[in-house]
Amino acid sequence: MNVASPERNEPPRRRLVPTLLLGVVIAMLSGGAAVGVLLMVQYDILRLAQEATDTLLPDIHAEVRTVVNLERLKVFGEIVRHSAEPDERREAQLAAQILAMDVVYERDPRIREQVDQVYSIIEKMAAHQARLDAVGQGIESAGGPIPNDGAALANDWREANTMLGNLVQHLSTDAAVTAAEGSARIARQTKWAMGVVISISGGMALLFMIMIIFIRRAVVKPILRATQNLRQIQARPDAVQIQRERLQELDDIAKAVSAFGAALSQINERTAELEREIAERQQAQAKLVELANTDSLTGLHNRRYFMETAAQEFDRARRYQMPLSLLMIDADRFKSINDRFGHHIGDEVLKVLAIIGRRQLREVDVFARMGGEEFAVLLPQTDFVAARIAAERLRQTIAEYTIDTEQGFLNFTVSLGLACLDPATVDLDDLLRRADVALYQAKQNGRNRVEPTLAG
Amino acid sequence: MCKTFMRLLILGFCGWLATTSAAGSLRVATEGAYPPFSFINEEGQLAGFDVDIAREICRRLEKDCEIVAVPWNELLSRLMAGQHQMIVASMSKTPEREQQAEFTDPYYRTRNVFIGRRDVGVTQVNPETARGKTLATQADTTYAEYLQEKYATSTLKFTATLTDAFTALARSEVDLVLADNLSTFEFLRSEVGQTLDIIGQPLTINETTEVAHIQVRKGDIQLRDAVNAALRKIWLDGAYHRINARYFPFNVY
Numbered sequence: 268m269n270v271a272s273p274e275r276n277e278p279p280r281r282r283l284v285p286t287l288l289l290g291v292v293i294a295m296l297s298g299g300a301a302v303g304v305l306l307m308v309q310y311d312i313l314r315l316a317q318e319a320t321d322t323l324l325p326d327i328h329a330e331v332r333t334v335v336n337l338e339r340l341k342v343f344g345e346i347v348r349h350s351a352e353p354d355e356r357r358e359a360q361l362a363a364q365i366l367a368m369d370v371v372y373e374r375d376p377r378i379r380e381q382v383d384q385v386y387s388i389i390e391k392m393a394a395h396q397a398r399l400d401a402v403g404q405g406i407e408s409a410g411g412p413i414p415n416d417g418a419a420l421a422n423d424w425r426e427a428n429t430m431l432g433n434l435v436q437h438l439s440t441d442a443a444v445t446a447a448e449g450s451a452r453i454a455r456q457t458k459w460a461m462g463v464v465i466s467i468s469g470g471m472a473l474l475f476m477i478m479i480i481f482i483r484r485a486v487v488k489p490i491l492r493a494t495q496n497l498r499q500i501q502a503r504p505d506a507v508q509i510q511r512e513r514l515q516e517l518d519d520i521a522k523a524v525s526a527f528g529a530a531l532s533q534i535n536e537r538t539a540e541l542e543r544e545i546a547e548r549q550q551a552q553a554k555l556v557e558l559a560n561t562d563s564l565t566g567l568h569n570r571r572y573f574m575e576t577a578a579q580e581f582d583r584a585r586r587y588q589m590p591l592s593l594l595m596i597d598a599d600r601f602k603s604i605n606d607r608f609g610h611h612i613g614d615e616v617l618k619v620l621a622i623i624g625r626r627q628l629r630e631v632d633v634f635a636r637m638g639g640e641e642f643a644v645l646l647p648q649t650d651f652v653a654a655r656i657a658a659e660r661l662r663q664t665i666a667e668y669t670i671d672t673e674q675g676f677l678n679f680t681v682s683l684g685l686a687c688l689d690p691a692t693v694d695l696d697d698l699l700r701r702a703d704v705a706l707y708q709a710k711q712n713g714r715n716r717v718e719p720t721l722a723g
Numbered sequence: 724m725c726k727t728f729m730r731l732l733i734l735g736f737c738g739w740l741a742t743t744s745a746a747g748s749l750r751v752a753t754e755g756a757y758p759p760f761s762f763i764n765e766e767g768q769l770a771g772f773d774v775d776i777a778r779e780i781c782r783r784l785e786k787d788c789e790i791v792a793v794p795w796n797e798l799l800s801r802l803m804a805g806q807h808q809m810i811v812a813s814m815s816k817t818p819e820r821e822q823q824a825e826f827t828d829p830y831y832r833t834r835n836v837f838i839g840r841r842d843v844g845v846t847q848v849n850p851e852t853a854r855g856k857t858l859a860t861q862a863d864t865t866y867a868e869y870l871q872e873k874y875a876t877s878t879l880k881f882t883a884t885l886t887d888a889f890t891a892l893a894r895s896e897v898d899l900v901l902a903d904n905l906s907t908f909e910f911l912r913s914e915v916g917q918t919l920d921i922i923g924q925p926l927t928i929n930e931t932t933e934v935a936h937i938q939v940r941k942g943d944i945q946l947r948d949a950v951n952a953a954l955r956k957i958w959l960d961g962a963y964h965r966i967n968a969r970y971f972p973f974n975v976y
Contacts, residue, residue, distance in 0.1 A: 320955065328958055332974040335964075339973045358912045361921070362972050365904045368834040368925045369973075 283486065283516040290478050297474060301467040308460040315453045323449040330442040333373060334435050340366050340382065341431050344389045348424060353400060360393045378434060385427040392420055489517040493524050500528040562636040564614055565621035573635035574695075577645050580633065581695045584647065584688055591647055591688040592654030595702040596620070596661075598640035599680045599714040612672050616640075616679050623664050628657070643702075651687045651719065658683045658717040666715055680715035682706055687720070748787045750807035751777045755792025756884040759909045759970045760813045763792070772975075775966040776830060776957075777811040780937070783953035795884065796863040799823045802940055809939050809946070813903075815865055815932035824938035825947045828954055831975040832934045833903035834925035835866065838911065840918060843898055847923035853877045859888040859897040865931045866901045892919065901926075903933065905975060 343366070346359035367386035370379050395417065489512040496509060509525035512518040560572035568576070577593075584591035598604075598616060605613040617640060624634050624642065633645040646654050662683055670677040684706025686698050701720045709718035753761040753773045761771040769790055781788035793801055798810050802824055816826050837848040837858075845852045854876045860866040862881035870879050880897055882888040888900045893915040899922065902910075910916045937954075939946045957963040958976070967975055 324955060324959075328976075332976060335974045343972075354917075357917075361908055361911055364921060365834070365908055366973050368836070368904055369832070371834070371925075371928060372832065 280513065280515040280518055283514045286485075286514060287482075290481070294474060294478065298471065301471065304463055305460070305467065308456065308463050312453065312456050312460060315449070315456055319449045319453065323445060327442045327446055330438050330445075333378065334438050334442075336366050336369065337378075337382070337431050337435050337438075340385060340389075341428060344385065344392070344424060344427065347389050347393050347396065353397070356393060356396055360389060363389045381430050381434060385431060388420070388423045388427050391416075392424065395420055485513045486517065489514070489521060493517075493520045496521075496524045496528070500524065500531055565618055565636050567621050567625070567642070568633065568635035570635060570637045573633060573637065573643055573645070576633050577643075578695055580645055580647050581688070581698065589648055590650035591645070591698075592649045592651065593686045593698050593702045594644040594646065594654065594658050594661075595637075595684040595686075595699075595706040596624075596642040596644065596681050597683075597706055597710070599682055599710075601640035601679075604677070604679060608672055608674055608677060612670070612677065613640075615670060615672075616677075619668060619670060620665060620681065623668060624661060627661055627664060643699075651685070654685055654687060655717060655719060658685055662715065662717055682709040682714050683717040684709055685717060685719040748789065749781060749784070749809060751781065751788050751790045751809045751811055752793040752798055752801065752807040753777060753790060753810070754795050754798070754812045754884075756795075756886055757813060757906065758886065760906070761792070772831075772966060772970045773811045773813055775969065776937075776963070777809070779957050779962050779966065780811070780950055780953045783956055784949055795861065799938070802938060805940070808943070809937060809950070811937050813935040814938060815934055816936055817865060817932060820938075823941060825941055825943055827937040827939070827947055827950045829934040829936050829976075830954055831905075833905050833975070834928075835901065835931050835933055836904045836907055836925045837899045837901055837922045838907050838919050839892065839899040839922045840895070841920050843922060845899075845922055848899060850874050850876060853899065856898040857896070858899050858901065859891055860901040861885040861888060869926075869931045870901060889916070905971065908971070 340363055343359040343363040347356050347363070350356050350359070363386055367382055370382040373379050373382075492510060492512075509521050509528070512521050560568055562569040580591060583589070598620060601613060601616065604616055617636070620642065621634075621636065624644065628634050628644060628646075631647050633647075635643050637643050646657065649657070662681055666678065666680045668678070670679075684702045684704065686702035686705055688698060692698050692701075705718045705720045709716050712718060753769065753771070755761050755763060755769055757771070757773075759771055760773040761769065764770040769792055774790055777788065777790055791807065793807070793812075795812070798812055798814070799820060800823075801807060802810055810824070811830075813831075814820065820826075839845070843856075845856075850873055853874055855878075857878040857880060858870055858874055859880040859882060860870055861884060867879075867881050870877075880888075880891065882891065885900075885902055885906055888897070888902070889910045891897045892900045904921070904925065907921065911919055911921070937950055939950065954963075957966075963976070964974070
């Protein structure tokens with residue numbers, strides 16, 4: 268599988284953790300910036316409000332005070348000018364004097380100047396009234412004749428009144444304008460702050476949504492896909508289509524899932540292949556074993572198989588003290604049959620012998636061709652009497668069987684030697700030898716007969 | 724965690740109890756011998772501009788106030804000793820006083836003037852023209868300090884109260900008295916003050932401090948700020964002007 272080559276042309280993918288960190292940092296930075304801007308704006312509003320109470324309010328207050336005092340100054344002037352009571356005039360003049368002193372606190376030099384002027388007129392009027400009083404009481408003024416300045420003073424006082432009126436007007440408007448400007452500035456700043464708050468919260472919400480969508484699309488969905496794919500791979504490893512992901516780590520996971528699927532599919536294939544191979548080999552081996560244990564002509568067991576099985580049966584029979592019988596069978600005058608009818612008929616004779624024997628004998632009996640025209644049958648769980656009956660029946664069936672050949676009908680016979688397991692039996696070879704001896708005896712005694720081994 | 728929280732809660736509750744119980748009453752000191760700012764009236768009660776201002780502020784602070792008359796030279800020491808929590812006594816700011824008490828925003832202002840007989844023979848008082856004259860003012864005040872510093876060539880007499888100085892002037896025991904123009908106004912329009920006048924121009928601003936403040940105990944920022952807020956309130960809602968009108972025919976702030 269060649270994975271590396273297509274990747275070479277791909278754009279580099281972002282990594283998960285740095286990307287998430289970047290997102291968090293951006294969120295934190297923008298949040299911090301937002302808070303900073305908010306704090307700045309709020310600080311501004313606070314500053315303006317503080318300014319309003321610290322400067323604006325005292326300013327307005329001072330203007331109101333000045334206006335009141337200017338109005339009072341006018342009243343004091345009127346009292347000095349018109350009152351007949353010297354005490355009243357004195358008190359009014361004193362009050363005016365104190366107000367005139369107080370004017371030094373005014374920031375506007377015009378007010379200071381004009382109030383000074385007004386007070387000097389009030390002072391003159393007071394002096395004039397005092398002189399008039401003195402005249403009225405018949406006291407001659409020490410300072411000579413009274414200057415006739417009543418008309419001039421009246422004129423001065425009118426001008427002073429106008430001056431004070433203008434000042435009051437000007438100040439009243441000033442205070443209102445200052446107050447309006449202050450509140451307008453605060454209102455403007457507050458509106459701006461509201462705008463900032465709205466846009467910041469909107470921006471934050473948008474950023475948050477983008478982050479959630481990104482995480483959902485680039486992180487959560489790929490993980491779900493990978494899980495889904497893994498589950499699918501378990502069922503059908505070859506049928507899984509892997510989608511490439513945006514983030515490096517998740518793409519790695521997707522690729523790993525894909526590789527896992529491919530590997531799993533390969534392993535499955537290989538396993539199936541191996542299983543097939545093993546089955547084939549087992550079959551071949553079974554065949555080989557069979558071949559090794561089978562006589563090819565008759566399909567019976569061969570000598571090798573017979574000897575192995577017989578040894579086992581012998582041991583078992585001896586261990587459990589069960590009866591065991593052995594028949595050695597030899598086709599009579601087989602050489603002459605071969606000579607007269609040909610080898611293929613000889614083979615036919617052997618096959619017939621095998622077929623009849625297989626048909627008559629039990630499953631448990633071990634029937635084998637020992638070589639040439641000699642056969643052997645091991646009869647487990649069979650005593651002498653039963654074995655002799657079986658042997659006799661076999662001999663008889665074979666003797667009655669006719670083979671149809673081109674050279675006419677052929678009947679053939681077999682001789683059988685019977686040996687049974689008894690306490691005197693030394694081993695399997697001993698039993699085989701005794702059966703052979705019995706077979707020899709059968710041949711000697713005229714063939715086509717069953718010769719048992721005599722005890723001892 | 725939970726335990727700490729509970730502890731904080733209990734602590735906060737105790738603190739709240741402490742402040743609310745303390746909020747109940749306040750002892751406010753004034754001089755009681757400084758007409759028209761503080762004096763004992765015909766009924767034997769404390770009265771005056773300072774007393775009314777103190778009552779109004781207490782109302783705004785929602786505290787029960789006991790206003791007591793304390794001799795001028797003991798006002799600050801008794802404040803520091805905790806015998807009262809606030810002073811409303813036409814006190815101006817000096818660096819020494821500021822070390823002993825917390826000063827609020829100013830609540831009125833004056834100019835400082837010399838008064839004397841019209842025939843004292845001086846048109847503008849200065850160390851030169853006052854040479855050889857007897858000058859009087861209240862002891863332990865910024866005026867006393869000023870006179871000691873600048874008028875060493877005159878005879879100086881310091882009285883326990885300003886009223887004493889005015890009385891001495893009326894009796895011709897002294898030639899000139901240095902005082903603020905508002906107390907002076909009150910005195911000059913009284914019967915005994917009829918033959919007296921303001922002599923010359925007021926002192927230059929900053930030669931003596933001419934702005935009156937309220938004092939609270941050093942470090943009691945909370946009370947100071949509350950008093951400032953109350954002052955702003957009474958200026959805005961007209962209460963200050965009603966008090967002002969009771970004592971003066973013009974605005975003193």
